[in-house]
Amino acid sequence: MDSSSLSSSPDESAISEAMTLAGKARQLDARGSHYEAERFFHRALELIDPSVPTSHATLASIWNSLGELYLHMGRFDEAEQWFTKSLDISGSIRDLKEISTSRENLARVQRAQSELLKAKALKMMGAPDDMRCGNYSCCRGLLRTTDLCICGGCKAAFYCSHSCQKDDYERHKRYCQHEMS
Template identity: 65%
Template sequence: MDTDMLTYPDDGPALTPNDSVLAEVSKLSLQARQLDARGSYTEAERLLQQALDLVDPAVPSPTLASLWNTLGELYLHMGKLDGAEHWFEKSLDVSIITHNFKEITTSRENLARVHRIRSELLKAKALKMLGAPDDMCCSNHACAKGLLRSPDLSICGGCKGAFYCSHECQREDWERHKRRCRRDLAPDAV
């Protein structure tokens, strides 16, 4: 048997050790997000730390950027703005190195949220618009369209800070976005 491959009976094709680690990281991250959504912050943080222990922090990767972004979101929900900002900045740095434009956009959006909570609206708006006009993404994280130009995006009518490529994407993203949408902000706010 090839030692670089792990096989599982009746589980489909063999997985490389790296694939199995990524699968475990993904599973832990998903569980952490579910716990975060239920308000079980301590348990979510524990699972994210377990996932981070499986990833080499010295090797920039999209997985590392995503984990750090998820940890930042958790800290944001916990009200730990300094911690959230720290993890979002780390995620942004790694995303730029790995050219992961979706994660760049997500990290920028999350950093803008931190600034918005701190009432630093100009900083928040500047972060959101860094990619304009050519390097912007739909705010729906599940959208597969990739990079878009700002004229191809519509802005959220509530918060004026999320950009969508279609009404369908905006509807699909509402469950995630509604927690950060601030309908009471002024029209020129983010």
């Protein structure tokens, strides 16, 4: 076996480096270092050639994470832009997990802007087989509609369990109460 078959291609190397940078960006975002995280995400995106089909899943993931960063920063228009890009490319490669995640994140933007009916419509696009719990820290992944309960207040958030709804209440209550008043 020659040494060229053991080394990775330039595309694979760039994707690997981009994923490393994106991982650091997610850590920075979690610590509240949003502007530094933004720089890391953009550096990661500069490494990826969008015309290479093998990079599409990586692009979808990074675009989705960049959207989450902007959502955390309250920059809703930018968040929506990146989530939409992620959803588009995820749809083209039929990545159901990323489609579901991007759609859920777009619904988060709509909820943050008190557009609860739009948020619910986005969530229901995945029915019945690829929906997500409304608790952003839930790790259950893709769920069926029958596995979820709808919030009794706003009727726009879906949860996999009472404990997930309870864990999410502090974040969700301002949107839920706004719709009820």
